[in-house]
Amino acid sequence: MPNSVRHVFLDRPQKANALDSAGLENLKTGFERLRDDPDLRVVVLAGKGKTFCGGADIAELKKLDASSGARFVERIHEVCAAIRALPVPVIAQLHGAVIGAGLEIAAACDLRVAAEGTKFAMPEVKLGIPSVVEAALLPRLMGSGRAAWLVLTGEAIDARRALEWGLVEQVYRDLEAGVATLVKNLLAADRQALRMQKQLLQLWDEASLATSVAASIERFAQNLANR
Numbered sequence: 001m002p003n004s005v006r007h008v009f010l011d012r013p014q015k016a017n018a019l020d021s022a023g024l025e026n027l028k029t030g031f032e033r034l035r036d037d038p039d040l041r042v043v044v045l046a047g048k049g050k051t052f053c054g055g056a057d058i059a060e061l062k063k064l065d066a067s068s069g070a071r072f073v074e075r076i077h078e079v080c081a082a083i084r085a086l087p088v089p090v091i092a093q094l095h096g097a098v099i100g101a102g103l104e105i106a107a108a109c110d111l112r113v114a115a116e117g118t119k120f121a122m123p124e125v126k127l128g129i130p131s132v133v134e135a136a137l138l139p140r141l142m143g144s145g146r147a148a149w150l151v152l153t154g155e156a157i158d159a160r161r162a163l164e165w166g167l168v169e170q171v172y173r174d175l176e177a178g179v180a181t182l183v184k185n186l187l188a189a190d191r192q193a194l195r196m197q198k199q200l201l202q203l204w205d206e207a208s209l210a211t212s213v214a215a216s217i218e219r220f221a222q223n224l225a226n227r
Contacts (some may be wrong), residue, residue, distance in 0.1 A: 005039035005106050005183055007033055010102075020057040024075040028151050031082035041194070042186050043086060044179060045109060046093040052118070053102025053145025061127075067223035076101050077133040080108035084202065087195045089186055094118050094159075094168065109142060110198060112168040113182065115161040115175040120167060121156035140205060142166050165195075198221055 008030055010017035034040055047053055056072070064072055083090050083105070092109035097119045105114050122138075124131045131151040138147035146165045150157070162168045172178030186194065196219050204212045 003105050004039050004187070005044065006037070006040060006042075007044045007046060008034075008051050010045075010047040011046075015057065016051050016054030016097070017047045017049065017102070018054045018057040019076070019105075020060045021072060021075055022205075023057075024072075024079050027079045028075070028082050029078070031086060035082070035086055040086075040088050041191060042088055042183050043090045044093055045083070045090060045105070046184065047095070047102075049096075050213055052092075052094045053100075053105070054097055055100030055123075073133050076104060078175045080105055080134040083108040087198065089194065091179060091182060091197060093175060095175055097121075100124060100131070104137070108134050108135040110201070111182070113170045113172060113175070113178055114162060114168045116159055116171060118159040118162070118171075119156045120150075120159075120162050121154065122150045123154040123156075125152065126154040129183025167184075192226065193223060 002076060008027070010019075010023070010027075012018060012020075016057060019179045031043075034043060056076075060072070061125060064143065089111060090109040092106040092112040094112060095118055097113040098106055098114075099119075099121050105122055108203060122135060135147075135151060141147075142150075142165045146167075149155075157165070157167075157186060159168065159171045163171050170182075200212075200216055200219060203215050207215070
């Protein structure tokens with residue numbers, strides 16, 4: 001991959017890449033550093049080992065009280081916010097299992113692609129806690145009923161169902177080859193236009209139609225002026 005493409009890895013394969021406070025802080029810092037890279041075009045987020053992410057670290061969760069628990073989920077949100085703040089597309093390369101906090105982080109990415117056989121679940125209610133922070137993105141991706149099914153039942157869906165429901169954009173038999181093709185397609189786009197399009201997508205997701213249209217016209221004119 002060219003230097004304009006950066007890979008970020010969840011790297012606790014012996015723990016199914018479970019997310020603890022230290023790992024979340026490292027992820028946030030890594031994404032924040034990438035934000036200032038002028039050569040950056042695409043970021044790929046993947047998990048090492050047999051799975052993308054098994055969720056939050058259960059051993060740490062058992063030790064949390066109200067204060068430390070709030071800080072823990074804030075850290076998850078900070079990672080998601082750092083992903084969304086990147087000026088370029090972020091691809092979530094998903095395999096194995098994408099559980100809980102791992103699914104929230106994947107939801108914060110711009111594009112989600114999965115290997116055949118990947119499982120997705122938000123099992124927090126089965127552990128006695130609600131799904132929080134960037135789980136709030138799920139209704140926007142999947143629709144309210146399907147998001148409700150995930151977070152209320154805690155049951156898993158497979159990659160094909162995730163594709164049908166709009167949780168992922170593509171399912172590949174050969175995940176690495178599929179991601180390489182996707183990255184190639186993104187790199188073929190104009191650098192500035194791609195960054196501007198990401199800004200608009202986020203605006204469209206949050207603003208009114210009138211505001212979105214007005215901002216789109218402004219960005220279009222700005223793009224022409226910068227040529």
